[in-house]
Amino acid sequence: MTLQVWTHCDIATLQAGHAAPYGLIKDAALAVEAGQITWAGTRNELPADLAARVTHEHDTGGALITPGLIDCHTHLVYGGDRAHEFELRLQGASYEDIARAGGGIASTVKATRAASEAELSAQSLKRLRALLAEGVTTLEIKSGYGLALEHERKALRVARELGRIQPVEVRTTFLGAHALPPEYTGRQDAYVDEVVRMLPLLHAEGLVDAVDAFCERIAFSTAQTERVFQAAQALGLRVKLHAEQLSDSSGAQLAARYGALSCDHLEWLSEEGAAAMAKAGSVAVLLPGAFYFLRETKLPPVALLRQHGVVMAISTDCNPGSSPCTSLLLMLNMACTLFRLTPEEALAGVTRHAAKALGLSDRGVLAPGMRADFVLWDVGHPAQLACAIGANPRLQTVIEGELV
Ligand code: NIG
Ligand code: FE
Numbered sequence: 001m002t003l004q005v006w007t008h009c010d011i012a013t014l015q016a017g018h019a020a021p022y023g024l025i026k027d028a029a030l031a032v033e034a035g036q037i038t039w040a041g042t043r044n045e046l047p048a049d050l051a052a053r054v055t056h057e058h059d060t061g062g063a064l065i066t067p068g069l070i071d072c073h074t075h076l077v078y079g080g081d082r083a084h085e086f087e088l089r090l091q092g093a094s095y096e097d098i099a100r101a102g103g104g105i106a107s108t109v110k111a112t113r114a115a116s117e118a119e120l121s122a123q124s125l126k127r128l129r130a131l132l133a134e135g136v137t138t139l140e141i142k143s144g145y146g147l148a149l150e151h152e153r154k155a156l157r158v159a160r161e162l163g164r165i166q167p168v169e170v171r172t173t174f175l176g177a178h179a180l181p182p183e184y185t186g187r188q189d190a191y192v193d194e195v196v197r198m199l200p201l202l203h204a205e206g207l208v209d210a211v212d213a214f215c216e217r218i219a220f221s222t223a224q225t226e227r228v229f230q231a232a233q234a235l236g237l238r239v240k241l242h243a244e245q246l247s248d249s250s251g252a253q254l255a256a257r258y259g260a261l262s263c264d265h266l267e268w269l270s271e272e273g274a275a276a277m278a279k280a281g282s283v284a285v286l287l288p289g290a291f292y293f294l295r296e297t298k299l300p301p302v303a304l305l306r307q308h309g310v311v312m313a314i315s316t317d318c319n320p321g322s323s324p325c326t327s328l329l330l331m332l333n334m335a336c337t338l339f340r341l342t343p344e345e346a347l348a349g350v351t352r353h354a355a356k357a358l359g360l361s362d363r364g365v366l367a368p369g370m371r372a373d374f375v376l377w378d379v380g381h382p383a384q385l386a387c388a389i390g391a392n393p394r395l396q397t398v399i400e401g402e403l404v
Pocket of ligand 1: 075104105108214242245290317319320321322323
């Protein structure tokens with residue numbers, strides 16, 4: 001049995017309730033056995049019985065170790081790109097104008113449907129590699145650009161396959177209720193029927209870990225969203241929601257009633273919404289990339305979230321239209337500069353709280369019994385990860401105790 005120990009390092013454990021900010025342990029040792037952390041603490045307190053059994057010692061040369069980063073909200077698998085819409089927006093068109101004119105999500109649906117599984121995989125792999133290069137070890141990928149059984153299946157299969165061929169755990173989310181596909185124009189409820197029909201079929205194929213919807217005036221109503229949630233609930237699947245991104249639809253209250261893992265975006269979240277999320281234990285997933293790229297001016301109500309004790313996660317929202325972003329480290333910076341999160345809140349947002357947003361209790365902090373997913377960084381202090389713009393100080397990534 002191997003017992004590895006990482007030494008000559010500082011560890012930002014991100015453990016809740018730890019005395020030091022970031023759960024920081026200076027001059028630490030991190031012991032790993034069978035893919036799990038068995039001990040984390042100050043090096044000179046490493047128990048003698050453990051020290052005697054160490055088979056591999058990794059002297060990091062003074063690295064900072066954090067939990068592996070978790071990107072808990074992405075639309076990473078899609079065909080085509082939307083650079084032309086970026087040009088249109090620079091000429092004055094809004095995101096909603098473009099969506100209403102048949103562009104937006106619908107244009108990505110066209111390109112995604114046209115792509116073969118292999119093409120979709122090759123295009124998505126490039127984005128995934130960029131995320132992994134910055135220390136992402138767990139990633140959520142949503143469907144929602146297929147909007148028909150065979151194409152939703154194709155995207156979810158690609159997402160699962162990416163998790164098999166790359167050193168990362170992929171969690172898949174069915175987002176059939178993302179937009180109305182063109183063949184259903186004027187028949188919104190009929191499309192919701194179709195979403196409700198697709199879900200159990202895809203779930204039976206092992207392709208669905210959770211269910212999401214886009215509740216918005218340019219997408220689905222709360223009543224339609226609720227039908228999707230009922231279908232998820234019937235299968236025992238957890239839900240989450242794109243809520244209050246462009247307007248307040250009270251989606252957060254609805255999601256909370258269904259025990260949502262998270263409500264995401266939330267720029268227009270009301271006090272009632274925040275209170276409902278707190279009661280349900282739903283995580284607020286903030287997406288500074290979309291806020292920035294759409295040049296939104298309404299900030300998510302961070303003070304309200306703090307006041308109600310709603311924990312915040314941060315994610316890339318990697319997608320072609322509102323956040324063509326493959327840098328979770330940049331999102332750390334933007335969460336602080338744009339949303340005024342502290343660097344500690346931001347780092348918890350891509351580790352401990354991102355794990356919670358995915359319903360995963362075995363990762364996101366460095367503590368005994370947790371998965372040994374962690375990243376070694378060439379920085380002197382964890383705040384540097386959020387402070388830098390465009391730097392990538394990652395040295396190494398370890399997943400379940402294995403260097404990748
Ligand atoms: O998270 N809000 C809905 N969905 C995506 C954008 C999708 C797109 O524009 O392609 C989002 O922002
Ligand atoms: Fe999104």
